Amino acid sequence: MRRSVIDMKTYLFDLDGTLLDSIELILKSFHHTARVHGRPERSDAHWLAGVGTPLRVQLSQMAGSDEELDALLETYREYNLEHHDAMAKPYPGIIEVVRTLHRNGVKLALVTSKLSRGANRGLRLLGLEEEFPVRVCADDVVQGKPHPEPVLKALSALDASPSDAIFIGDSDHDIQAGRRAGVETAAVSWGPFAREALEAAGPSRWIESPEELLGL
CATH class of the missing domain: 3.40.50.1000 (HAD superfamily/HAD-like)
Structure with missing residues:
Protein backbone atom coordinates (compact mmCIF):
# COMPACT_ATOMS: atom_id res chain seq x y z
CA MET A 1 0.00 0.00 0.00
CA ILE A 23 11.76 29.28 -15.51
CA GLU A 24 11.49 32.57 -17.43
CA LEU A 25 14.88 33.59 -16.07
CA ILE A 26 16.42 30.26 -17.08
CA LEU A 27 15.08 30.47 -20.63
CA LYS A 28 16.19 34.08 -21.07
CA SER A 29 19.64 33.12 -19.77
CA PHE A 30 19.94 30.40 -22.41
CA HIS A 31 18.77 32.66 -25.23
CA HIS A 32 21.11 35.45 -24.13
CA THR A 33 24.05 33.06 -24.01
CA ALA A 34 23.33 31.73 -27.50
CA ARG A 35 23.09 35.26 -28.94
CA VAL A 36 26.27 36.50 -27.28
CA HIS A 37 28.26 33.55 -28.63
CA GLY A 38 26.66 33.50 -32.08
CA ARG A 39 25.02 30.12 -31.65
CA PRO A 40 21.83 29.11 -33.50
CA GLU A 41 18.62 30.05 -31.73
CA ARG A 42 16.81 27.15 -30.06
CA SER A 43 13.24 26.95 -28.85
CA ASP A 44 12.03 27.26 -25.28
CA ALA A 45 10.90 23.64 -25.50
CA HIS A 46 14.43 22.56 -26.36
CA TRP A 47 15.90 24.20 -23.27
CA LEU A 48 13.03 23.15 -21.01
CA ALA A 49 13.74 19.51 -21.83
CA GLY A 50 17.05 19.80 -20.00
CA VAL A 51 15.74 21.55 -16.88
CA GLY A 52 16.78 19.49 -13.88
CA THR A 53 20.13 18.42 -15.32
CA PRO A 54 23.45 20.21 -14.64
CA LEU A 55 24.00 23.41 -16.60
CA ARG A 56 27.33 22.13 -17.91
CA VAL A 57 25.53 19.22 -19.54
CA GLN A 58 22.92 21.49 -21.11
CA LEU A 59 25.40 23.97 -22.55
CA SER A 60 27.86 21.35 -23.78
CA GLN A 61 25.72 20.88 -26.90
CA MET A 62 26.71 24.41 -27.99
CA ALA A 63 30.41 24.01 -27.23
CA GLY A 64 33.14 22.64 -29.45
CA SER A 65 35.78 22.57 -26.73
CA ASP A 66 36.22 22.86 -22.98
CA GLU A 67 37.31 26.47 -23.43
CA GLU A 68 34.13 27.32 -25.34
CA LEU A 69 32.04 25.58 -22.70
CA ASP A 70 33.68 27.59 -19.92
CA ALA A 71 32.93 30.81 -21.82
CA LEU A 72 29.29 29.79 -22.33
CA LEU A 73 28.93 28.96 -18.65
CA GLU A 74 30.40 32.31 -17.62
CA THR A 75 28.02 34.24 -19.89
CA TYR A 76 24.99 32.29 -18.68
CA ARG A 77 25.83 32.68 -15.01
CA GLU A 78 26.61 36.40 -15.28
CA TYR A 79 23.25 37.10 -16.91
CA ASN A 80 21.36 34.77 -14.59
CA LEU A 81 22.81 36.23 -11.40
CA GLU A 82 22.37 39.81 -12.62
CA HIS A 83 18.64 39.31 -13.21
CA HIS A 84 17.95 36.64 -10.59
CA ASP A 85 16.32 38.63 -7.80
CA ALA A 86 14.18 40.69 -10.17
CA MET A 87 12.80 37.74 -12.14
CA ALA A 88 12.67 34.77 -9.76
Missing part, protein backbone atom coordinates in the same frame (compact mmCIF):
# COMPACT_ATOMS: atom_id res chain seq x y z
CA ARG A 2 1.27 3.46 -0.85
CA ARG A 3 2.24 5.43 2.21
CA SER A 4 0.58 8.70 3.14
CA VAL A 5 2.66 11.80 2.56
CA ILE A 6 2.01 12.78 6.15
CA ASP A 7 3.89 9.64 7.30
CA MET A 8 7.06 10.73 5.53
CA LYS A 9 9.87 11.82 7.83
CA THR A 10 12.17 13.21 5.14
CA TYR A 11 11.31 15.65 2.36
CA LEU A 12 13.81 16.34 -0.41
CA PHE A 13 13.00 19.32 -2.62
CA ASP A 14 14.18 20.38 -6.03
CA LEU A 15 14.65 24.16 -6.39
CA ASP A 16 13.83 25.60 -9.82
CA GLY A 17 10.30 24.81 -10.92
CA THR A 18 9.42 23.39 -7.49
CA LEU A 19 10.20 26.00 -4.83
CA LEU A 20 11.36 28.84 -7.04
CA ASP A 21 9.57 30.10 -10.14
CA SER A 22 12.67 30.88 -12.19
CA LYS A 89 9.90 34.40 -7.19
CA PRO A 90 8.39 31.74 -4.93
CA TYR A 91 5.45 29.67 -6.04
CA PRO A 92 2.29 30.65 -4.12
CA GLY A 93 1.98 28.82 -0.82
CA ILE A 94 5.25 26.90 -0.96
CA ILE A 95 7.15 29.00 1.62
CA GLU A 96 4.47 28.51 4.26
CA VAL A 97 4.36 24.77 3.61
CA VAL A 98 8.13 24.35 3.92
CA ARG A 99 8.20 26.34 7.15
CA THR A 100 5.38 24.25 8.58
CA LEU A 101 7.21 21.03 7.72
CA HIS A 102 10.34 22.41 9.38
CA ARG A 103 8.44 23.38 12.54
CA ASN A 104 6.92 19.91 12.64
CA GLY A 105 10.36 18.32 12.77
CA VAL A 106 10.44 16.93 9.24
CA LYS A 107 13.95 16.44 7.87
CA LEU A 108 14.48 18.71 4.86
CA ALA A 109 17.13 18.88 2.16
CA LEU A 110 17.55 20.73 -1.11
CA VAL A 111 18.62 18.62 -4.09
CA THR A 112 19.36 20.80 -7.11
CA SER A 113 21.37 20.81 -10.32
CA LYS A 114 22.45 24.39 -9.63
CA LEU A 115 25.88 25.24 -8.31
CA SER A 116 25.99 26.13 -4.62
CA ARG A 117 26.30 29.86 -5.29
CA GLY A 118 23.10 29.99 -7.32
CA ALA A 119 21.21 27.63 -5.02
CA ASN A 120 22.15 29.63 -1.94
CA ARG A 121 20.99 32.82 -3.62
CA GLY A 122 17.67 31.20 -4.46
CA LEU A 123 17.14 30.14 -0.85
CA ARG A 124 18.01 33.63 0.37
CA LEU A 125 15.43 35.09 -1.99
CA LEU A 126 12.85 32.63 -0.65
CA GLY A 127 13.84 33.23 2.96
CA LEU A 128 14.34 29.49 3.47
CA GLU A 129 18.03 29.26 4.36
CA GLU A 130 17.33 28.08 7.90
CA GLU A 131 14.89 25.42 6.71
CA PHE A 132 17.46 23.84 4.38
CA PRO A 133 20.75 23.36 6.23
CA VAL A 134 21.41 20.34 4.00
CA ARG A 135 21.89 21.26 0.35
CA VAL A 136 23.20 18.99 -2.38
CA CYS A 137 24.19 21.03 -5.44
CA ALA A 138 25.89 20.33 -8.75
CA ASP A 139 29.34 21.04 -7.32
CA ASP A 140 28.77 18.53 -4.51
CA VAL A 141 28.43 15.44 -6.71
CA VAL A 142 30.21 13.64 -9.52
CA GLN A 143 27.00 12.69 -11.32
CA GLY A 144 23.95 14.93 -11.30
CA LYS A 145 20.29 14.11 -11.77
CA PRO A 146 18.85 11.86 -13.16
CA HIS A 147 21.60 9.79 -11.51
CA PRO A 148 20.63 8.93 -7.91
CA GLU A 149 23.87 10.26 -6.40
CA PRO A 150 22.45 13.67 -5.33
CA VAL A 151 19.45 12.06 -3.64
CA LEU A 152 21.56 9.44 -1.89
CA LYS A 153 24.00 12.09 -0.70
CA ALA A 154 21.16 14.14 0.79
CA LEU A 155 19.81 11.09 2.61
CA SER A 156 23.25 10.34 4.00
CA ALA A 157 23.69 13.92 5.23
CA LEU A 158 20.32 13.74 6.98
CA ASP A 159 20.98 10.23 8.34
CA ALA A 160 17.66 9.32 6.74
CA SER A 161 16.32 6.13 5.22
CA PRO A 162 14.97 5.94 1.66
CA SER A 163 11.98 4.04 3.02
CA ASP A 164 10.47 7.11 4.70
CA ALA A 165 11.67 9.79 2.28
CA ILE A 166 10.03 11.55 -0.63
CA PHE A 167 11.63 13.65 -3.38
CA ILE A 168 9.47 16.48 -4.67
CA GLY A 169 10.28 17.89 -8.10
CA ASP A 170 8.91 19.22 -11.36
CA SER A 171 10.90 17.34 -14.02
CA ASP A 172 11.35 13.78 -15.20
CA HIS A 173 15.01 14.06 -14.14
CA ASP A 174 13.89 14.62 -10.55
CA ILE A 175 11.53 11.65 -10.66
CA GLN A 176 14.12 9.36 -12.22
CA ALA A 177 16.76 10.33 -9.64
CA GLY A 178 14.35 9.69 -6.79
CA ARG A 179 13.17 6.35 -8.10
CA ARG A 180 16.73 5.16 -8.68
CA ALA A 181 17.59 6.13 -5.10
CA GLY A 182 14.66 4.12 -3.76
CA VAL A 183 12.57 6.98 -2.38
CA GLU A 184 8.99 7.93 -3.10
CA THR A 185 8.60 10.67 -5.68
CA ALA A 186 6.12 13.48 -6.14
CA ALA A 187 5.62 15.45 -9.35
CA VAL A 188 4.28 18.96 -8.80
CA SER A 189 1.71 20.49 -11.12
CA TRP A 190 2.89 24.11 -10.86
CA GLY A 191 6.21 23.68 -12.68
CA PRO A 192 6.80 24.14 -16.42
CA PHE A 193 5.97 20.57 -17.45
CA ALA A 194 2.54 19.17 -18.23
CA ARG A 195 1.45 15.96 -16.56
CA GLU A 196 1.70 14.13 -19.88
CA ALA A 197 5.40 14.97 -20.07
CA LEU A 198 6.08 13.42 -16.65
CA GLU A 199 3.92 10.31 -16.75
CA ALA A 200 6.59 8.16 -18.39
CA ALA A 201 8.93 8.81 -15.45
CA GLY A 202 6.37 7.19 -13.16
CA PRO A 203 6.12 9.44 -10.08
CA SER A 204 4.67 7.84 -6.96
CA ARG A 205 2.13 10.63 -6.66
CA TRP A 206 0.95 13.89 -8.18
CA ILE A 207 0.82 17.08 -6.13
CA GLU A 208 -1.65 19.72 -7.29
CA SER A 209 -0.96 22.32 -4.58
CA PRO A 210 1.78 22.83 -1.99
CA GLU A 211 -0.72 22.34 0.84
CA GLU A 212 -1.12 18.69 -0.17
CA LEU A 213 2.41 18.12 1.13
CA LEU A 214 1.05 18.63 4.63
CA GLY A 215 -1.37 15.76 4.17
CA LEU A 216 -4.44 17.99 3.82
Whole structure:
Protein backbone atom coordinates (compact mmCIF):
# COMPACT_ATOMS: atom_id res chain seq x y z
CA MET A 1 0.00 0.00 0.00
CA ARG A 2 1.27 3.46 -0.85
CA ARG A 3 2.24 5.43 2.21
CA SER A 4 0.58 8.70 3.14
CA VAL A 5 2.66 11.80 2.56
CA ILE A 6 2.01 12.78 6.15
CA ASP A 7 3.89 9.64 7.30
CA MET A 8 7.06 10.73 5.53
CA LYS A 9 9.87 11.82 7.83
CA THR A 10 12.17 13.21 5.14
CA TYR A 11 11.31 15.65 2.36
CA LEU A 12 13.81 16.34 -0.41
CA PHE A 13 13.00 19.32 -2.62
CA ASP A 14 14.18 20.38 -6.03
CA LEU A 15 14.65 24.16 -6.39
CA ASP A 16 13.83 25.60 -9.82
CA GLY A 17 10.30 24.81 -10.92
CA THR A 18 9.42 23.39 -7.49
CA LEU A 19 10.20 26.00 -4.83
CA LEU A 20 11.36 28.84 -7.04
CA ASP A 21 9.57 30.10 -10.14
CA SER A 22 12.67 30.88 -12.19
CA ILE A 23 11.76 29.28 -15.51
CA GLU A 24 11.49 32.57 -17.43
CA LEU A 25 14.88 33.59 -16.07
CA ILE A 26 16.42 30.26 -17.08
CA LEU A 27 15.08 30.47 -20.63
CA LYS A 28 16.19 34.08 -21.07
CA SER A 29 19.64 33.12 -19.77
CA PHE A 30 19.94 30.40 -22.41
CA HIS A 31 18.77 32.66 -25.23
CA HIS A 32 21.11 35.45 -24.13
CA THR A 33 24.05 33.06 -24.01
CA ALA A 34 23.33 31.73 -27.50
CA ARG A 35 23.09 35.26 -28.94
CA VAL A 36 26.27 36.50 -27.28
CA HIS A 37 28.26 33.55 -28.63
CA GLY A 38 26.66 33.50 -32.08
CA ARG A 39 25.02 30.12 -31.65
CA PRO A 40 21.83 29.11 -33.50
CA GLU A 41 18.62 30.05 -31.73
CA ARG A 42 16.81 27.15 -30.06
CA SER A 43 13.24 26.95 -28.85
CA ASP A 44 12.03 27.26 -25.28
CA ALA A 45 10.90 23.64 -25.50
CA HIS A 46 14.43 22.56 -26.36
CA TRP A 47 15.90 24.20 -23.27
CA LEU A 48 13.03 23.15 -21.01
CA ALA A 49 13.74 19.51 -21.83
CA GLY A 50 17.05 19.80 -20.00
CA VAL A 51 15.74 21.55 -16.88
CA GLY A 52 16.78 19.49 -13.88
CA THR A 53 20.13 18.42 -15.32
CA PRO A 54 23.45 20.21 -14.64
CA LEU A 55 24.00 23.41 -16.60
CA ARG A 56 27.33 22.13 -17.91
CA VAL A 57 25.53 19.22 -19.54
CA GLN A 58 22.92 21.49 -21.11
CA LEU A 59 25.40 23.97 -22.55
CA SER A 60 27.86 21.35 -23.78
CA GLN A 61 25.72 20.88 -26.90
CA MET A 62 26.71 24.41 -27.99
CA ALA A 63 30.41 24.01 -27.23
CA GLY A 64 33.14 22.64 -29.45
CA SER A 65 35.78 22.57 -26.73
CA ASP A 66 36.22 22.86 -22.98
CA GLU A 67 37.31 26.47 -23.43
CA GLU A 68 34.13 27.32 -25.34
CA LEU A 69 32.04 25.58 -22.70
CA ASP A 70 33.68 27.59 -19.92
CA ALA A 71 32.93 30.81 -21.82
CA LEU A 72 29.29 29.79 -22.33
CA LEU A 73 28.93 28.96 -18.65
CA GLU A 74 30.40 32.31 -17.62
CA THR A 75 28.02 34.24 -19.89
CA TYR A 76 24.99 32.29 -18.68
CA ARG A 77 25.83 32.68 -15.01
CA GLU A 78 26.61 36.40 -15.28
CA TYR A 79 23.25 37.10 -16.91
CA ASN A 80 21.36 34.77 -14.59
CA LEU A 81 22.81 36.23 -11.40
CA GLU A 82 22.37 39.81 -12.62
CA HIS A 83 18.64 39.31 -13.21
CA HIS A 84 17.95 36.64 -10.59
CA ASP A 85 16.32 38.63 -7.80
CA ALA A 86 14.18 40.69 -10.17
CA MET A 87 12.80 37.74 -12.14
CA ALA A 88 12.67 34.77 -9.76
CA LYS A 89 9.90 34.40 -7.19
CA PRO A 90 8.39 31.74 -4.93
CA TYR A 91 5.45 29.67 -6.04
CA PRO A 92 2.29 30.65 -4.12
CA GLY A 93 1.98 28.82 -0.82
CA ILE A 94 5.25 26.90 -0.96
CA ILE A 95 7.15 29.00 1.62
CA GLU A 96 4.47 28.51 4.26
CA VAL A 97 4.36 24.77 3.61
CA VAL A 98 8.13 24.35 3.92
CA ARG A 99 8.20 26.34 7.15
CA THR A 100 5.38 24.25 8.58
CA LEU A 101 7.21 21.03 7.72
CA HIS A 102 10.34 22.41 9.38
CA ARG A 103 8.44 23.38 12.54
CA ASN A 104 6.92 19.91 12.64
CA GLY A 105 10.36 18.32 12.77
CA VAL A 106 10.44 16.93 9.24
CA LYS A 107 13.95 16.44 7.87
CA LEU A 108 14.48 18.71 4.86
CA ALA A 109 17.13 18.88 2.16
CA LEU A 110 17.55 20.73 -1.11
CA VAL A 111 18.62 18.62 -4.09
CA THR A 112 19.36 20.80 -7.11
CA SER A 113 21.37 20.81 -10.32
CA LYS A 114 22.45 24.39 -9.63
CA LEU A 115 25.88 25.24 -8.31
CA SER A 116 25.99 26.13 -4.62
CA ARG A 117 26.30 29.86 -5.29
CA GLY A 118 23.10 29.99 -7.32
CA ALA A 119 21.21 27.63 -5.02
CA ASN A 120 22.15 29.63 -1.94
CA ARG A 121 20.99 32.82 -3.62
CA GLY A 122 17.67 31.20 -4.46
CA LEU A 123 17.14 30.14 -0.85
CA ARG A 124 18.01 33.63 0.37
CA LEU A 125 15.43 35.09 -1.99
CA LEU A 126 12.85 32.63 -0.65
CA GLY A 127 13.84 33.23 2.96
CA LEU A 128 14.34 29.49 3.47
CA GLU A 129 18.03 29.26 4.36
CA GLU A 130 17.33 28.08 7.90
CA GLU A 131 14.89 25.42 6.71
CA PHE A 132 17.46 23.84 4.38
CA PRO A 133 20.75 23.36 6.23
CA VAL A 134 21.41 20.34 4.00
CA ARG A 135 21.89 21.26 0.35
CA VAL A 136 23.20 18.99 -2.38
CA CYS A 137 24.19 21.03 -5.44
CA ALA A 138 25.89 20.33 -8.75
CA ASP A 139 29.34 21.04 -7.32
CA ASP A 140 28.77 18.53 -4.51
CA VAL A 141 28.43 15.44 -6.71
CA VAL A 142 30.21 13.64 -9.52
CA GLN A 143 27.00 12.69 -11.32
CA GLY A 144 23.95 14.93 -11.30
CA LYS A 145 20.29 14.11 -11.77
CA PRO A 146 18.85 11.86 -13.16
CA HIS A 147 21.60 9.79 -11.51
CA PRO A 148 20.63 8.93 -7.91
CA GLU A 149 23.87 10.26 -6.40
CA PRO A 150 22.45 13.67 -5.33
CA VAL A 151 19.45 12.06 -3.64
CA LEU A 152 21.56 9.44 -1.89
CA LYS A 153 24.00 12.09 -0.70
CA ALA A 154 21.16 14.14 0.79
CA LEU A 155 19.81 11.09 2.61
CA SER A 156 23.25 10.34 4.00
CA ALA A 157 23.69 13.92 5.23
CA LEU A 158 20.32 13.74 6.98
CA ASP A 159 20.98 10.23 8.34
CA ALA A 160 17.66 9.32 6.74
CA SER A 161 16.32 6.13 5.22
CA PRO A 162 14.97 5.94 1.66
CA SER A 163 11.98 4.04 3.02
CA ASP A 164 10.47 7.11 4.70
CA ALA A 165 11.67 9.79 2.28
CA ILE A 166 10.03 11.55 -0.63
CA PHE A 167 11.63 13.65 -3.38
CA ILE A 168 9.47 16.48 -4.67
CA GLY A 169 10.28 17.89 -8.10
CA ASP A 170 8.91 19.22 -11.36
CA SER A 171 10.90 17.34 -14.02
CA ASP A 172 11.35 13.78 -15.20
CA HIS A 173 15.01 14.06 -14.14
CA ASP A 174 13.89 14.62 -10.55
CA ILE A 175 11.53 11.65 -10.66
CA GLN A 176 14.12 9.36 -12.22
CA ALA A 177 16.76 10.33 -9.64
CA GLY A 178 14.35 9.69 -6.79
CA ARG A 179 13.17 6.35 -8.10
CA ARG A 180 16.73 5.16 -8.68
CA ALA A 181 17.59 6.13 -5.10
CA GLY A 182 14.66 4.12 -3.76
CA VAL A 183 12.57 6.98 -2.38
CA GLU A 184 8.99 7.93 -3.10
CA THR A 185 8.60 10.67 -5.68
CA ALA A 186 6.12 13.48 -6.14
CA ALA A 187 5.62 15.45 -9.35
CA VAL A 188 4.28 18.96 -8.80
CA SER A 189 1.71 20.49 -11.12
CA TRP A 190 2.89 24.11 -10.86
CA GLY A 191 6.21 23.68 -12.68
CA PRO A 192 6.80 24.14 -16.42
CA PHE A 193 5.97 20.57 -17.45
CA ALA A 194 2.54 19.17 -18.23
CA ARG A 195 1.45 15.96 -16.56
CA GLU A 196 1.70 14.13 -19.88
CA ALA A 197 5.40 14.97 -20.07
CA LEU A 198 6.08 13.42 -16.65
CA GLU A 199 3.92 10.31 -16.75
CA ALA A 200 6.59 8.16 -18.39
CA ALA A 201 8.93 8.81 -15.45
CA GLY A 202 6.37 7.19 -13.16
CA PRO A 203 6.12 9.44 -10.08
CA SER A 204 4.67 7.84 -6.96
CA ARG A 205 2.13 10.63 -6.66
CA TRP A 206 0.95 13.89 -8.18
CA ILE A 207 0.82 17.08 -6.13
CA GLU A 208 -1.65 19.72 -7.29
CA SER A 209 -0.96 22.32 -4.58
CA PRO A 210 1.78 22.83 -1.99
CA GLU A 211 -0.72 22.34 0.84
CA GLU A 212 -1.12 18.69 -0.17
CA LEU A 213 2.41 18.12 1.13
CA LEU A 214 1.05 18.63 4.63
CA GLY A 215 -1.37 15.76 4.17
CA LEU A 216 -4.44 17.99 3.82
